[in-house]
Amino acid sequence: MANSDPDKLISKADKLTKLSMTRWSADWKSATVLYEQAANAYRLAKNYEKAKEAFEKASKGQEMLSSPWDAAKHMESAAVLAKEAGNWKEVSEFSRHASELYTECGRSQPASDALAKGARALEDVAPEEAIQLYTDACDALEEDGKEQMAFDLYRAATSVYIKLEKYADAATFLLRWALSADKCNATHSQCKAYLSAIIVYLYAHDFQQAEKCYNDCCQVEAFLNSDQNRAASRLLSAYTEGDVEEIKRAAQSSIISNLDHVIIKLARKLPTGDVSAFKMDAKDQEEPLDEDDLT
């Protein structure tokens, strides 16, 4: 049976499942078996298109047999093959479907893994879609209270954002990461995430945002008492003084070197643009106070 032509298996299985005058109910059990065999045969033959279809049908069969776990597994294989076939839309579709099936089983970890695999496959080709998948994966884990597992996903998503040069989104995502770390009491990761967000804002040359971010983060006690806080304040004060050398030195400090390598690359490239502009901004803000403030 295993040696017979996969095409023949597929046609046989199709006949089993198609409803017609003679057949009033589909025989999914045997059909699924046939589909699986055909799919494996196609995969060995490196016929990705056909293998993908076969896996799809096998997954549907498993669904009909009320075994979402196997269905999800087949969907995942189908997604992998879609990636080999270069069919990107289907990769994302299959990954999502697989993850839904996993969630049906009540297993959130494999669900997020399925989405993550899809996202990784799509990182280069369709980064927007990849980010969406990463976000959904993080949501799946957070719903189930497994925030610790989400850290890797946050990291990957942040690096994609930075590759896309969407710094505001990257910073927002980092803050989301910090929130997740806070929920599971991972203070070290939380402080690192805050520091990374500040650096990203500074790299985007948005000093006001960076300062606002810093002020917000200082409200958090865990950040206030940490080394990262000191490094951040050092960096920001170097910026307000417009001292390029000091900025470079602050960026080379060992605390920043402990962050994610993508962020380190950004930090080394600081300062971007004209730093003296910030100096003047700070002074402008002070003058109106002097005139109006009579105390």
Next chain:
Amino acid sequence: MSVIEILTRVDAICKKYDKYDIEKQKDSNVAGDDAFARLYAAIESDIEAALQKAETASQEKSRASAVAINAEIRRTKARLLEEVPKLQRLAVKKVKGLSTEEFAARNDLALALPDRIQAIPDGGAAAPKQTGGWGTSAPRKEIKFDSDGRFDSEYFQQTEESNQFRQEYEMRKIRQDQGLDVIAEGLDTLKNMAHDMNEELDRQVPLMDEIDTKVDQATSDLKNTNVRLKDTVNKLRSSRNFCIDIILLCIILGIAAYLYNALKK
């Protein structure tokens, strides 16, 4: 008779015959009415004790104990010197039953006491030789500088040696700072790694718990299955069924052989 009994008996006898102890009576009687005499007697006995301690101190081999004893003696001397003025005041008071000579004598005795107290050796004699080397004269009102106030530029000139010394000190300090910087960086890295390891382990704790439960489940399942398998195999292998099977097999073979023979003929 035990030792304790002997002791108690001796004590009782002594107490009974205390009234016949003349010396003791003399002491207590004499000191009874007269405050001066009492105080004088007390100070005398203290002086005696101090003298004895001084003797033991001079004979002591270990310096530390000698020093301790000397310190005690000095303390006692100070205390006694304080008591002397009190004694002198008492000496002037008139007490009944005392002759005029004795009264005069009392004053002299009181005056002689301070000298006697100071005369108690307390190991302080050796010290003056050392203090002589400090160069400060006894009257502290005059404090003299060696150079008579000439603080011109020559005085503060740095010599070659002190210059070099200062430079070396600076160099060493800088090198030490560099070394400490390296150490600080290493510690930072270690701290970061330790924190990350901490978080990783925290992440793995619930996973381990899950594994634990699952493996427990699997073990119990296996045990169950094993037991059932054993039962089944036992049932199959029960000897009675086995014998019956063998006998029936033999009968069938016998019948087959018979038929074979019959057909062959």
